[in-house]
Amino acid sequence: MSTxxxxxxxxxxxxxVEQGCRVATAYPGTPSSEILAGIIKYKKALxxxxxxxxxxxEKVAFEVALAAAWTGLRAAVAMKQVGLNVASDPLFSAAYxxxxxxxxxxxxxDPGPHSSQTEQDSRLLALTAKVPVFxxxxxAEAREMIGDAFxxxxxxxxxxxxxxxxxxxxxxxxxxxxxxxxxDGKPVSxxxxxxxxxxTATPKLRYKLHTELNQKLIEIAAEFANxxxxxxxxxxxxxxxxxxxxxxxxxxxxxxxxxxxxxxxMLKIGTPYPLPVNLIEAFxxxxxxxxxxxxxxxxxxxxxxxxxxxxxxxxxxxxNSGELTPEVMxxxxxxxxxxxxxxxxxxxxxxxxxxxxxxxxLPARRPRLCPGCSHRSAFYAMKQNFGPRxxxxxxxxxxxxxxxxxxxxxFVDMGASITxxxxxxxxxxxxxxxxAVIATIGDSTFLHSGIPPLINAVHTGARFVxxxxxxxxxxxxxxxxxxxxxxxxxxxxxxxxxxxxDLVRACGVEYVKVTDPYEQEDFTAILNEAQAHTQAAxxxxxxxxxxxxxxxxxxxxxxxxxxxxxxxDECDGCRFCTxxxxxxxxxxxxxxxRVDIDYKLCIDCGQCIDACYKGFIVPKLAEMVG
Amino acid sequence: xxxxxxxxxxxxxxxxxxxGIVFLTRLLSQTAVNLGYPVVVSETHGMSQRGGSVISHLKxxxxxxxLIQRGSADVLIALDANEAMQNLDFVRRGGTVFVSSNxxxxxxxxxxxxxxxxxxxxxxxxxxxxxxxxxxxxxxxMAGFVCAYDGLNLPLEDLQxxxxxxxxxxxxxxxxxxxxxxxxxxKKIEDAQPLPENLR
Numbered sequence: 097m098s099t100x101x102x103x104x105x106x107x108x109x110x111x112x113v114e115q116g117c118r119v120a121t122a123y124p125g126t127p128s129s130e131i132l133a134g135i136i137k138y139k140k141a142l143x144x145x146x147x148x149x150x151x152x153x154e155k156v157a158f159e160v161a162l163a164a165a166w167t168g169l170r171a172a173v174a175m176k177q178v179g180l181n182v183a184s185d186p187l188f189s190a191a192y193x194x195x196x197x198x199x200x201x202x203x204x205x206d207p208g209p210h211s212s213q214t215e216q217d218s219r220l221l222a223l224t225a226k227v228p229v230f231x232x233x234x235x236a237e238a239r240e241m242i243g244d245a246f247x248x249x250x251x252x253x254x255x256x257x258x259x260x261x262x263x264x265x266x267x268x269x270x271x272x273x274x275x276x277x278x279x280d281g282k283p284v285s286x287x288x289x290x291x292x293x294x295x296t297a298t299p300k301l302r303y304k305l306h307t308e309l310n311q312k313l314i315e316i317a318a319e320f321a322n323x324x325x326x327x328x329x330x331x332x333x334x335x336x337x338x339x340x341x342x343x344x345x346x347x348x349x350x351x352x353x354x355x356x357x358x359x360x361x362m363l364k365i366g367t368p369y370p371l372p373v374n375l376i377e378a379f380x381x382x383x384x385x386x387x388x389x390x391x392x393x394x395x396x397x398x399x400x401x402x403x404x405x406x407x408x409x410x411x412x413x414x415x416n417s418g419e420l421t422p423e424v425m426x427x428x429x430x431x432x433x434x435x436x437x438x439x440x441x442x443x444x445x446x447x448x449x450x451x452x453x454x455x456x457x458l459p460a461r462r463p464r465l466c467p468g469c470s471h472r473s474a475f476y477a478m479k480q481n482f483g484p485r486x487x488x489x490x491x492x493x494x495x496x497x498x499x500x501x502x503x504x505x506x507f508v509d510m511g512a513s514i515t516x517x518x519x520x521x522x523x524x525x526x527x528x529x530x531x532a533v534i535a536t537i538g539d540s541t542f543l544h545s546g547i548p549p550l551i552n553a554v555h556t557g558a559r560f561v562x563x564x565x566x567x568x569x570x571x572x573x574x575x576x577x578x579x580x581x582x583x584x585x586x587x588x589x590x591x592x593x594x595x596x597x598d599l600v601r602a603c604g605v606e607y608v609k610v611t612d613p614y615e616q617e618d619f620t621a622i623l624n625e626a627q628a629h630t631q632a633a634x635x636x637x638x639x640x641x642x643x644x645x646x647x648x649x650x651x652x653x654x655x656x657x658x659x660x661x662x663x664x665d666e667c668d669g670c671r672f673c674t675x676x677x678x679x680x681x682x683x684x685x686x687x688x689x690r691v692d693i694d695y696k697l698c699i700d701c702g703q704c705i706d707a708c709y710k711g712f713i714v715p716k717l718a719e720m721v722g
Numbered sequence: 723x724x725x726x727x728x729x730x731x732x733x734x735x736x737x738x739x740x741x742g743i744v745f746l747t748r749l750l751s752q753t754a755v756n757l758g759y760p761v762v763v764s765e766t767h768g769m770s771q772r773g774g775s776v777i778s779h780l781k782x783x784x785x786x787x788x789l790i791q792r793g794s795a796d797v798l799i800a801l802d803a804n805e806a807m808q809n810l811d812f813v814r815r816g817g818t819v820f821v822s823s824n825x826x827x828x829x830x831x832x833x834x835x836x837x838x839x840x841x842x843x844x845x846x847x848x849x850x851x852x853x854x855x856x857x858x859x860x861x862x863x864m865a866g867f868v869c870a871y872d873g874l875n876l877p878l879e880d881l882q883x884x885x886x887x888x889x890x891x892x893x894x895x896x897x898x899x900x901x902x903x904x905x906x907x908x909k910k911i912e913d914a915q916p917l918p919e920n921l922r
Contacts, residue, residue, distance in 0.1 A: 099755050101748070103765070234786050267788040268748075268763035270755050344788060351787035355794065422791035444793030449834040450811040456828050458808055461738060463774040696857060697740075 107235035109134025111242030119164035124573035125176030128204035165199035198246030217393035325366025470644035511545030659702025677707035730784025737801030742861035859899035866903020
C-alpha cells in the first residue's frame with residue numbers, strides 16, 4: 097500500500113488538473129511557487145490537454161488565464177499574495193465583467209511574514225474587489241474545494257479566489273490516490289463569443305455590472321450558509337465561549353484546546369467572503385463571548401455586523417500582526433478562557449529552559465548568499481569600489497540578501513530598485529547631494545517590472561548605474577525559467593528567447609556592458625566606466641549586466657575551472673572577509689584567532705582570494721608550491 | 723475525517739539548509755504513511771533555505787495542525803549541535819533528543835534537561851557518513867541511529883522499503899547509510915548497557 101504524500105501546493109495542483117483546468121498561469125513567489133510545477137507534473141501523469149506557463153509577471157498571468165475563462169475554458173492563476181497587488185487591476189475589472197469558464201485565482205498569503213514584504217490578507221483584497229473566497233484548512237480540503245470553486249465560478253459567472261497560507265502550502269499530508277470526481281458544470285461552448293455588454297462594457301454598463309455583481313454576492317452568501325466547508329465541532333460542549341476559526345488557524349486552535357484540556361464549540365468557516373452572516377449570528381447567539389481566529393488579518397471579524405461580544409484581532413484580544421503559531425494560539429485561548437473562569441492546563445513550554453537557551457545567545461543562522469554565488473562577487477566589487485557612502489537601491493530576489501553586505505539600502509517591491517534610483521537622482525539634485533546611486537536588480541525581476549521604470553529613467557534624464565544581476569534563472573523560488581531562457585515551464589524548447597541587453601538598449605540606454613562578476617578586476621573597471629558615463633555631459637543611465645549563472649542552477653563553469661583555496665597560517669582573524677564577503681564557507685574559529693575554509697560547503701570558486709586584502713587566502717596550488 | 727487519536731507522536735527535525743532535512747522528513751513521514759498512520763508535516767521553504775536554519779515538524783497519528791507547540795514534542799532530531807540547543811524547548815518532559823554531533827550541549831542547559839527528564843543522545847553521523855565516502859548522507863545515517871533506539875516506532879525494514887520507493891538513484895547509498903547508522907546505534911546501546919552474559 098502506498099498512499100501519496102502531497103504538499104498543499106501539490107494538492108492544489110492535482111485538484112486543478114483533475115477538475116479539468118485547461119489553462120494555468122503563474123509567476124513564482126514563496127509560498128506559491130510549487131503550484132505550477134505540480135500542475136505540469138499531474139498534466140503529464142494524468143495525460144491531460146492543458147496549457148501551463150510561467151508568465152512574466154502576475155498581471156500578465158492573470159490576463160492570459162482570464163482570456164481562457166472568457167473563451168469558456170476552466171482556468172487558474174497562482175501567485176504569492178503581493179503578486180495579487182500586481183494583478184489587482186484586472187482582478188477588480190474581471191469581478192465586474194465576470195467569466196464564462198470557471199476561473200480560480202490563487203494568491204498564497206504569508207502570515208509571519210516568512211518570505212514577503214507584507215503580511216497582507218488577500219481575503220481583504222477580495223472583499224474590496226468583491227470576489228468570493230474559499231479558505232482551505234488542510235491540503236486535502238484545498239484539493240476538494242477546487243471543484244466547488246469552478247462550479248461556483250461557472251454558475252455565477254464570477255472569478256473565485258482560493259486563498260491558502262504558507263503553512264498550508266508547505267504542509268505535507270496523505271491524499272487519496274483516486275482522483276476526486278470531476279464536478280459538473282462543464283462549459284457549454286468553449287469558444288470566445290463577442291459580448292460587448294460584458295467584455296467591452298463602457299462606464300454606463302459597468303454601473304449595471306456592479307449592480308449585478310452585488311446581487312451575485314447576496315446569492316452566494318446565502319449558498320455559503322449551507323456550504324460543507326462551514327461546520328461546527330465540539331457542538332455538545334456548552335459554556336460561555338464559542339470560537340469561530342478559518343484556515344490553518346482552525347486546526348491550530350483545535351490542537352491548543354487539547355493542550356489546554358478543554359472542549360469549546362468551534363464554528364469552522366471555509367468561505368470567509370461573502371460571509372454567511374446568518375450562520376455566524378446563529379452560532380454567536382449561544383455565547384456571551386465569541387473569539388474569532390483567522391490569518392493574517394481580520395476578514396471574518398470585520399464582516400460581523402454586531403461585534404459587541406466578538407473578540408479578535410480588531411479589539412486586541414488576538415495580536416493584530418503576526419502568525420497564529422501554536423504558542424500564540426495557546427496564550428490567546430488560555431487568557432480568554434481562564435478570563436471567564438474556565439480551568440485550563442498550564443503551557444507545556446518550560447519557561448526556565450527557554451530562558452536558559454535565550455541566555456546562551458546562540459549564533460542565529462541568518463540566510464546568506466550561497467557559496468560561489470555570483471551576486472556576492474558583484475556586490476563585493478561594487479561595495480569596494482563605491483564604498484559605504486554611495487546609495488544602493490535593491491530589489492526582490494536572492495540578492496535582497498545583499499543587505500547583509502550593506503550593498504542594499506532599500507527594497508520596496510518588484511522593480512522598485514530602478515524607480516527608487518530614478519527618484520533618488522531627482523531628490524538628491526534638489527537637496528544638493530552628490531552621492532553615487534547604484535541600483536541592483538535580478539534578471540527575472542527586471543523582466544517582471546523593471547522595463548517601464550528604465551524607460552521612465554532614460555526619458556526623464558535620470559543618471560545612475562543599474563546592475564542587472566543576471567544569473568540565468570529565477571533562483572530564489574526554485575529555478576523557474578524567465579523569457580531570457582531558451583526553455584518553457586514544461587522544459588520544452590522556447591520558440592524565442594528575449595535578450596536582456598537588447599531590451600536595455602531598446603529602452604534608450606546608451607551605456608550597456610555585459611560582463612562576468614567573477615572577473616573582479618575587469619568588473620571593477622567597468623563599474624568605474626559606468627559611473628563616469630552617469631557624470632558625462634552627454635551621459636545618462638548606465639547599465640551593467642553581471643552575467644554569471646546561479647551555482648545551484650548551473651555549476652558547470654566552476655567544475656570546468658575550479659580554483660581551490662586555502663587560508664594561510666598568517667591569517668590573524670581580522671574578520672574582514674567574514675563580514676565584507678560573508679561566504680558561508682569562510683568560518684571564523686570560535687576563539688576568533690583565524691578563519692578556516694569549511695570544505696564541505698566550499699565549491700572551489702576561488703572568489704574569496706580577492707576578499708582578503710592581506711593576501712592570506714591563496715590558491716591551493718600556489719600554497720603547495722610556495 | 724478529523725479524528726484525533728490519543729497517541730500522537732510529535733517530532734521536530736532541525737538543521738541547516740543543505741543538510742537534507744527535507745529528505746529525512748520525507749523518509750520518516752512516507753514510512754509512517756505506508757504503515758497506515760495519519761501524518762502531517764510542515765516544511766521550511768524560500769529564503770530561509772539559503773544557508774539559514776531549517777526546521778521540519780512531523781506529527782504521526784494526530785491532529786491536523788501543521789506546527790508543534792513548544793514543550794510538546796516527543797522527539798527532537800538535530801543534525802547540528804547549535805540547532806539542537808536552539809530548538810531544545812520544543813521537547814516535552816520525558817522526551818528524547820538525538821543530536822548528530824559528539825559535541826556536548828552547553829553545560830548551562832544540562833540541569834534543565836535533567837530536571838525535565840529529557841534524554842540526550844549524541845551520535846557522530848557526519849563522521850560515519852564521511853567514512854562511507856558520502857558525506858551528504860549524514861541525514862540518513864541519523865535516521866538509522868534513531869531507528870536503533872526505536873525512537874519513532876518505525877521499523878528498519880519499513881525505512882528500507884521507503885528508501886527504495888523514494889530515493890531513486892540514491893537508494894543504494896542511502897540504504898548503506900541507514901544500515902551504518904543502525905548498526906552503530908545498536909553498538910552504542912550495547913556499550914552503554916552491557917547485556918548479561920546469557921543474553922548476548
